[in-house]
Amino acid sequence: MAIQNVMVIGAGQMGSGIAQVCAQAGFNVKLNDMKKEAYERGIAGITKNLSRNVEKGRMTEEEKTEALNRITSSLDLQDAHDVDLVIEAAVENMEVKHSIFKTLDEVAPKHAILATNTSSLPITEIAAATNRPAQVIGMHFMNPVPVMKLVEIIRGLATTDEVYKAVEDMTVKLSKTPVEVEDFPGFVANRILMPMINEAIFTLQEGVASKEDIDEVMKLGMNHPMGPLQLADFIGLDTCLYIMEILHDGFGDSKYRPSPLLRKYVKAGWLGKKTGRGFYEYS
């Protein structure tokens, strides 16, 4: 199954990173979002990252221009009519993903693979919105996409070996390392990472230490590159809350209950770095 034309849905922090690495690897990319401003923000971030690569001698100015020329803007899902692979990276919400996958199933060519970058939502349930569940798969990149090596690949109940292999090959072409994971709440990455972040938020809520000190303990004590509260801000507190709710619902175990402080911040619109304020403030 040859993949050349890719559509990435959602030009936020994950979608723009995915579009960047696909374009750098030689794929033609349509970067779709509902708003032109979101696309423009996404492409500005990609341009900045590629310019940094040129400055650092990792690519030439010509290669940068070629990569940018491979990315085109899309504001309409109908543009999926000629793609081989879609990687959906819109908001972490089942209703939104169902609606996107339903439309994609109607529009995309019969052979096209429909992948989702969901952090935690069941692939099998997303696939059920389509008439091609055999061609639906999870392709879970890590943030920041251009830097992080891992992609969790998650099969839905019906995903075929051929589709798995095509996505695995594509991941290697993107210079990433694929790891196969079963369709279980939070997969592997977030089943382990997110309870740690949630526990750090409970630790803050209970006044055990300041946010800076909680982060310092994990950075200096465990050699984590970022403390858990800084990482939560980086991921997005809305996404962290969605993931905890999926774990809580999926396992029915109270150990996954989201911290009330996390809920409060999300209700306040303090979503982390992307909104300028979360546990920390960003200018």
Ligand SMILES: CC(=O)CC(=O)SCCNC(=O)CCNC(=O)[C@H](O)C(C)(C)COP(=O)(O)OP(=O)(O)OC[C@H]1O[C@@H](n2cnc3c(N)ncnc32)[C@H](O)[C@@H]1OP(=O)(O)O
């Ligand atoms: C929620 C989910 O579903 C799954 C997830 O993704 S969970 C989140 C997983 N990600 C992590 O855990 C990230 C943890 N943090 C880190 O690894 C590091 O702090 C970091 C890579 C983000 C930054 O590294 P750092 O050494 O602290 O800072 P810095 O020196 O500025 O950056 C290192 C390199 O990464 C690049 N970089 C940092 N942020 C970047 C971004 N957002 N986009 C592109 N490149 C970025 C920098 O440009 C720099 O590259 P050079 O080699 O050109 O210098």
Ligand SMILES: NC(=O)C1=CN([C@@H]2O[C@H](COP(=O)(O)OP(=O)(O)OC[C@H]3O[C@@H](n4cnc5c(N)ncnc54)[C@H](OP(=O)(O)O)[C@@H]3O)[C@@H](O)[C@H]2O)C=CC1
């Ligand atoms: N943040 C992280 O660390 C990681 C996130 N993920 C997953 O990636 C996905 C995206 O997350 P992230 O990039 O952080 O989120 P962002 O909020 O940064 O970006 C999401 C983008 O998708 C847009 N969008 C929302 N609905 C639609 C739609 N129907 N069609 C097209 N675009 C849409 C949003 O527009 P608007 O803002 O206008 O709503 C926004 O521009 C989520 O499923 C998340 O769980 C996976 C790995 C890591």
